[in-house]
Amino acid sequence: MEQSTSVLILGGSGQAGGDAAALLRRWHPALPLTIAGRDIDRAQRMADELGAATAVTIDLRRSDLGLPADHHYSAVVAALWDDHLNGLHYAQHRGLPYLSISSGLVEIAPEVVASAQRAHATPVLLASHYCAGATVLATLDAARALDRIDTIRISAVLDELDTGGPAGRADLERWSTATSAGLVRRDGVFTWIDGSAVQADVTSTDGTVLPGQSIAILDVPSLAHATGAPNVRFDFAVGESAGRRRGEAASFEVRIDLEGAGPAGAPFSTSRYLVHPAGQRPLTALGIALGVERLLGLRGEAVPPGIHTPETLIDPAYAVERLVEIGAVFVGAQVNR
Structure with a gap:
């Protein structure tokens, strides 16, 4: 499946997000990636190392994440804790697949409710498991x-x-x-x-x-x-x-x-x-990358809108x-x- 728009990785210059981006680049060399973080210089270094990638700054307190309106993405990955859930809302309002890893069982309720209220809008992969599933x-x-x-x-x-x-x-x-x-x-x-x-x-x-x-x-x-x-x-x-x-x-x-x-x-x-x-770092990155690959339809059938967990989408073998x-x-x- 060709991807003309970029995967937006919130926290993409961090350990989990950065290593997941590197795996995706290895598996799918032409897949556009956007490394999003608070430090633009660090994000840009990561993007330059990856190739076919761009860097942006984000503001998780804003519903538009502080991104220009003319930027378009193929998926949103929250490789960090988004306490406002603006990454999820950004994905829902644009019909983009979404993946998160930081809610955990004890904090997942707000994310589940927000996903259920707009279950028709987009596939949401909740991967706050050990090592992202x-x-x-x-x-x-x-x-x-x-x-x-x-x-x-x-x-x-x-x-x-x-x-x-x-x-x-x-x-x-x-x-x-x-x-x-x-x-x-x-x-x-x-x-x-x-x-x-x-x-x-x-x-x-x-x-x-x-x-x-x-x-x-x-x-x-x-x-x-x-x-x-x-x-x-x-x-x-x-x-x-x-x-x-x-x-x-x-x-x-x-x-x-x-x-x-x-x-x-x-x-x-x-x-x-x-x-x-x-x-644990390589395994967490792998869990994220497997989820992104699946959500984008780069492996397997198209993922329908709704709430998903890693074992419902990814073949264990x-x-x-x-x-x-x-x-x-x-x-x-x-x-x-």
């Missing part, structure tokens, strides 16, 4: 080995030196302020937990156990509804990653544990780690191919903890 997609790919899934447990280690740029750190601070409770699915019921129930040990790839806790994250309802699993939990620990303990860069580590029944109906369990030696392509690896883990 990359973990959900990797889990769903692993789930193909089971005929029935009873339990999903995701255990993630975020290195304290790998919390992203200022925007990423601000997201984590807001989410932790909003709630210290975790959201799990237990026996088919979405349940808030706190106190001792929220605490969890998270085991790193080298066997080191870090203290963590269940968190309220969109991965839980996405995986529960996509698989029908009655028990879903996402545990999260911040600490030194296995990569840094080896004297290398901060690494990305997510353990995916699945329990259920295999093709013959017998009990079946599988456990594996999704690892990247360069931390294709996502895993792209994960491996950017240097992620899957490592087997012992089933018994």
Whole structure:
């Protein structure tokens, strides 16, 4: 599909937005991109590095984002926290596909309501999942080995030196302020937990156990509804990653544990780690790029107007191919903890 207008990436000179733009440039060399940020010099440097890209400044307090009326775009990507939701409104009023990654489960209600009120206007991809949906997609790919899934447990280690740029750190601070409770699915019921129930040990790839806790994250309802699993939990620990303990860069580590029944109906369990030696940044960028590619119709059928999540639009097997392509690896883990 030819794109004559540009993808507007709000926060495109930041870590997640910039790396997503670089992936899109690699996959689709002729795709026009617009890097939008508050610092025009930084945005222009990014645009120059990408090629076939322009740079603009934006004002998220304005409904027109401070952009000239004669500028036209093919999609809007919010790779930062837009507390006025003006990026979404800008996309809706112009009928443009929209993607966001920073609302999180605890802040998503205003975005959902705004999207629902104009559901006919444009496709909206809500990707405020861990790494913009990359973990959900990797889990769903692993789930193909089971005929029935009873339990999903995701255990993630975020290195304290790998919390992203200022925007990423601000997201984590807001989410932790909003709630210290975790959201799990237990026996088919979405349940808030706190106190001792929220605490969890998270085991790193080298066997080191870090203290963590269940968190309220969109991965839980996405995986529960996509698989029908009655028990879903996402545990999260911040600490030194296995990569840094080896004297290398901060690494990305997510353990995916699945329990259920295999093709013959017998009990079946599988456990594996999704690892990247360069931390969470490449995976978050990949999640964004996969979403943009899909929204633009560069892969797959046209996306209809309405509210979407990553697993409803993106093929998990294709996502895993792209994960491996950017240097992620899957490592087997012992089933018994």
